[in-house]
Amino acid sequence: xxxxxxxxxxxxxxxxxxxxxxxxxxxxxxxxxxxxxxxxxxxxxxxxxxxxxxxxxxxxxxxxxxxxxxxxxxxxxxxxxxxxxxxxxxxxxxxxxxxxxxxxxxxxxxxxxxxxxxxxxxxxxxxxxxxxxxxxxxxxxxxxxxxxxxxxxxxxxxxxxxxxxxxxxxxxxxxxxxxxxxxxxxxxxxxxxxxxxxxxxxxxxxxxxxxxxxxxxxxxxxxxxxxxxxxxxxxxxxxxxxxxxxxxxxxxxxxxxxxxxxxxxxxxxxxxxxxxxxxxxxxxxxxxxxxxxxxxxxxxxxxxxxxxxxxxxxxxxxxxxxxxxxxxxxxxxxxxxxxxxxxxxxxxxxxxxxxxxxxxxxxxxxxxxxxxxxxxxxxxxxxxxxxxxxxxxxxxxxxxxxxxxxxxxxxxxxxxxxxxxxxxxxxxxxxxxxxxxxxx
Numbered sequence: 001x002x003x004x005x006x007x008x009x010x011x012x013x014x015x016x017x018x019x020x021x022x023x024x025x026x027x028x029x030x031x032x033x034x035x036x037x038x039x040x041x042x043x044x045x046x047x048x049x050x051x052x053x054x055x056x057x058x059x060x061x062x063x064x065x066x067x068x069x070x071x072x073x074x075x076x077x078x079x080x081x082x083x084x085x086x087x088x089x090x091x092x093x094x095x096x097x098x099x100x101x102x103x104x105x106x107x108x109x110x111x112x113x114x115x116x117x118x119x120x121x122x123x124x125x126x127x128x129x130x131x132x133x134x135x136x137x138x139x140x141x142x143x144x145x146x147x148x149x150x151x152x153x154x155x156x157x158x159x160x161x162x163x164x165x166x167x168x169x170x171x172x173x174x175x176x177x178x179x180x181x182x183x184x185x186x187x188x189x190x191x192x193x194x195x196x197x198x199x200x201x202x203x204x205x206x207x208x209x210x211x212x213x214x215x216x217x218x219x220x221x222x223x224x225x226x227x228x229x230x231x232x233x234x235x236x237x238x239x240x241x242x243x244x245x246x247x248x249x250x251x252x253x254x255x256x257x258x259x260x261x262x263x264x265x266x267x268x269x270x271x272x273x274x275x276x277x278x279x280x281x282x283x284x285x286x287x288x289x290x291x292x293x294x295x296x297x298x299x300x301x302x303x304x305x306x307x308x309x310x311x312x313x314x315x316x317x318x319x320x321x322x323x324x325x326x327x328x329x330x331x332x333x334x335x336x337x338x339x340x341x342x343x344x345x346x347x348x349x350x351x352x353x354x355x356x357x358x359x360x361x362x363x364x365x366x367x368x369x370x371x372x373x374x375x376x377x378x379x380x381x382x383x384x385x386x387x388x389x390x391x392x393x394x395x396x397x398x399x400x401x402x403x404x405x406x407x408x409x410x411x412x413x414x415x416x417x418x419x420x421x422x423x424x425x426x427x428x429x430x431x432x433x434x435x436x437x438x439x440x
Contacts, residue, residue, distance in 0.1 A: 209379030260357025
């Protein structure tokens with residue numbers, strides 16, 4: 001089987017991409033006002049029929065591969081070109097000292113492949129065909145119908161036409177070679193990507209207990225006694241307990257829950273604990289008759305509080321970062337169930353403490369995401385590992401790991417993990433996205 005030659009960018013080092021990053025790419029793809037259509041007839045410096053033909057050929061080759069499509073936008077992912085390690089060395093030397101350390105990890109002993117696989121994505125949105133890479137950032141937009149490049153005005157001002165032509169031609173040619181290789185020998189291409197793609201370009205998962213052992217995150221603040229008690233009462237937290245409740249019955253539950261995390265206002269009216277911690281949009285609940293069960297149920301089943309956040313008892317900066325104590329009506333019985341929700345990394349332990357306080361006070365409550373909370377207190381839940389750190393959103397989780405639930409709030413940067421070889425060996429890495437030829 002014929003194998004296409006390995007494409008490289010040695011003829012035009014990655015320095016050119018960095019220059020694009022500094023002078024061009026920030027204006028690409030943001031607002032139509034940030035770019036203008038550069039016609040080949042109007043600007044002689046862009047009159048390059050060969051470059052136009054290369055971009056169109058790249059698009060034609062890409063059409064022979066499967067692609068994801070959303071709202072008419074087609075994306076080809078899993079395209080990797082080889083960049084020699086010496087070019088990566090040149091690239092890292094151009095970065096400031098505070099950024100160079102991360103980039104130097106690309107060529108450390110943990111990654112010994114002779115070249116670095118740089119990931120590209122091709123996107124077709126209507127007649128606009130774009131070539132993009134995120135690390136380092138590179139973007140070219142091309143109008144297939146008009147055969148024009150969409151270029152920021154300052155490209156003309158800085159007279160970067162020759163750099164634009166050279167870099168675009170170099171990368172387009174390398175991508176063509178890569179796609180032709182994948183068409184000719186898809187198994188070989190896939191094996192090479194799986195073998196050589198560095199971990200910092202992948203996404204993985206690690207058990208919380210392993211991350212704690214490596215010192216990457218803090219251990220739980222819950223005591224062993226609290227953990228044991230929570231696991232003991234867990235079966236009661238999945239049961240539904242509908243009851244007749246008044247407004248003050250609900251606020252008393254809120255007061256107890258807040259007391260579990262040291263937020264209750266002792267000796268003050270119940271409304272003060274609620275006001276001091278809740279979102280503030282009570283939807284008229286605080287104006288209800290305090291002891292009337294009928295008033296509370298009638299308000300709960302009305303539209304009076306729609307669009308408000310009366311059950312957000314600990315406010316958050318985003319919907320998933322709050323703690324909620326829902327009053328859920330059971331219309332058949334005309335009763336109300338209390339349901340506690342708070343699974344984000346920053347509030348999960350507080351939610352467990354609230355559940356313990358409510359149980360100790362004899363107030364029945366259902367706890368959402370119970371299996372996650374049980375796994376978390378035991379260190380058996382999973383954390384996301386990626387090239388950045390912070391909150392892992394649910395949409396990202398679903399797209400990252402099929403049939404995998406458990407990454408709810410936290411992720412760890414690969415760069416932190418790379419310093420702990422034992423923990424790194426315990427990461428379960430996902431399979432990289434690899435472009436697939438269309439079935440004949």
